[in-house]
Amino acid sequence: MPSYRPPKIASSEITPRQLYLRRREFLGAAALGAMALYGAGKASAAALSAVGSKYKVDEKPTPLKDVTTYNNFYEFGLDKADPAANSGDFKPLPWTVKVDGMVNKPGTFDLEALMKEFPIEERTYRMRCVEAWSMVIPWDGFPLASLLDKVEPLGSAKYVAFETVVRPDEMPGQKGFFQSLDWPYVEGLRLDEARHPLTLLAVGLYGETLPNQNGAPIRLVVPWKYGFKGIKSIVRMTLTDQQPKNTWQVTNPQEYGFYANVNPAVDHPRWSQASERRIGESGFFGASRHPTLPFNGYADEVAGLYAGMDLKANF
Ligand code: MTE
Numbered sequence: 001m002p003s004y005r006p007p008k009i010a011s012s013e014i015t016p017r018q019l020y021l022r023r024r025e026f027l028g029a030a031a032l033g034a035m036a037l038y039g040a041g042k043a044s045a046a047a048l049s050a051v052g053s054k055y056k057v058d059e060k061p062t063p064l065k066d067v068t069t070y071n072n073f074y075e076f077g078l079d080k081a082d083p084a085a086n087s088g089d090f091k092p093l094p095w096t097v098k099v100d101g102m103v104n105k106p107g108t109f110d111l112e113a114l115m116k117e118f119p120i121e122e123r124t125y126r127m128r129c130v131e132a133w134s135m136v137i138p139w140d141g142f143p144l145a146s147l148l149d150k151v152e153p154l155g156s157a158k159y160v161a162f163e164t165v166v167r168p169d170e171m172p173g174q175k176g177f178f179q180s181l182d183w184p185y186v187e188g189l190r191l192d193e194a195r196h197p198l199t200l201l202a203v204g205l206y207g208e209t210l211p212n213q214n215g216a217p218i219r220l221v222v223p224w225k226y227g228f229k230g231i232k233s234i235v236r237m238t239l240t241d242q243q244p245k246n247t248w249q250v251t252n253p254q255e256y257g258f259y260a261n262v263n264p265a266v267d268h269p270r271w272s273q274a275s276e277r278r279i280g281e282s283g284f285f286g287a288s289r290h291p292t293l294p295f296n297g298y299a300d301e302v303a304g305l306y307a308g309m310d311l312k313a314n315f
Contacts, residue, residue: 061137096110098237099237101161102154130226144194144199147201159191182247187220261295
């Protein structure tokens with residue numbers, strides 16, 4: 001495990017103070033926002049608490065130090081400690097996200113404006129990396145569905161393709177002799193997966209602005225899928241009727257597929273997926289192990305999306 005190295009600039013300094021404070025207000029108002037939303041709709045108080053429970057897990061959150069120093073973000077290097085060490089020059093604001101393709105209302109949206117428009121919710125999710133380690137992370141963000149509703153996808157749109165920013169001058173892993181991946185890093189979801197209420201666009205964690213190494217200023221969080229689906233520093237989303245490729249599938253199609261649903265019954269070709277090492281927790285013989293759950297414990301919510309599909313073939 002790498003030793004803790006704080007980011008070169010605290011996230012509270014990267015973000016203009018105004019936005020930082022306003023975001024704190026948002027985070028505080030999140031619960032009220034959710035109440036108002038449900039109050040206006042048909043859902044009863046019982047339904048609200050049922051929804052709320054999906055967004056919390058009854059497990060201890062992974063210490064902030066581990067969440068921010070044990071990362072995968074190849075734009076900043078290959079080692080788990082590299083993103084924290086090498087992302088200090090990355091400038092996450094101002095930021096825009098372009099949403100285009102098969103939609104009625106394409107647009108380029110300013111992130112700060114989106115954060116005023118959509119209430120920021122806190123959601124603690126179990127996260128499972130394809131490398132058989134896991135964390136529990138309190139994210140702050142808004143549902144991807146909110147942004148998709150705004151652009152009005154056409155009835156013929158079936159998928160969302162995502163793209164990470166390309167800035168070799170700020171992302172040392174994107175330049176130089178050794179190119180680990182093809183840039184930009186890309187990802188994709190089926191539209192029903194993208195619209196699922198669990199699917200979040202995160203702008204913070206632990207009540208603070210998202211650190212650069214975790215995908216500032218906006219990244220995807222899909223808790224029932226392997227972590228690589230959680231594309232970071234998103235600048236573009238394109239609605240399409242063609243299944244998008246993702247970076248790991250392009251890099252190694254034998255080992256990584258489109259779906260990447262967490263599945264303890266389907267091993268990675270080079271290792272078992274039946275259990276996972278929980279980062280930041282120590283057991284008797286090193287890091288404690290947890291059994292891996294189908295759909296990472298979110299089967300009740302999402303298994304229906306894949307009814308009738310062969311989950312071994314669609315890995
Ligand atoms: N997004 C980009 N742009 N580049 C990356 O290298 N790595 C992915 C995913 N998103 C990656 C990315 C992988 S493999 C994982 S496990 C998660 O980010 C890690 O997120 P975390 O560092 O916040 O835990």
